[in-house]
């Protein structure tokens with residue numbers, strides 16, 4: 001699939017098949033994701049592989065669509081507020097790279113922001129100097145939702161002098 005089609009066809013997946021996804025594949029997609037741009041090469045991301053006990057405690061309302069794998073992606077704070085913000089932006093790029101790498105092999109992701117709340121941070125054991133950019137369900141989609149239409153980009157463009 002070419003890159004434009006890959007980006008256009010990706011969906012946030014909410015219902016997964018039970019088929020497993022190998023750790024080697026996950027690692028390949030994570031290593032690929034690490035090619036994300038990151039200012040001053042801080043490589044601020046860290047990935048927790050969420051095991052069954054932790055997952056049960058997270059008590060997600062749909063159990064991440066029964067995804068076979070759940071990952072939490074964290075971003076380390078920087079030494080300044082700007083660096084902390086840039087690190088979070090870099091980690092969001094990392095997550096999207098991961099989403100697309102997985103999607104290129106037919107595997108979908110459910111991006112959930114639930115890791116940010118204090119209770120879930122505690123369950124995940126997130127240190128104070130990290131934020132949770134996403135908790136991701138990862139697996140083969142059972143249902144691929146229709147695309148959600150986007151605003152024509154011209155409506156969001158401005159010509160400057």
Ligand SMILES: Cc1cc2nc3c(=O)[nH]c(=O)nc-3n(C[C@H](O)[C@H](O)[C@H](O)COP(=O)(O)O)c2cc1C
Nearest residue numbers: 010011012013110111112113114133134145147148
């Ligand atoms: C930072 C971030 C947090 C998100 N958190 C959630 C979430 O908590 N629950 C959810 O259902 N989707 C979440 N999403 C996914 C969006 O809802 C989804 O991308 C959007 O509806 C567009 O759908 P699409 O990705 O299939 O095009 C999140 C996406 C981002 C970028």
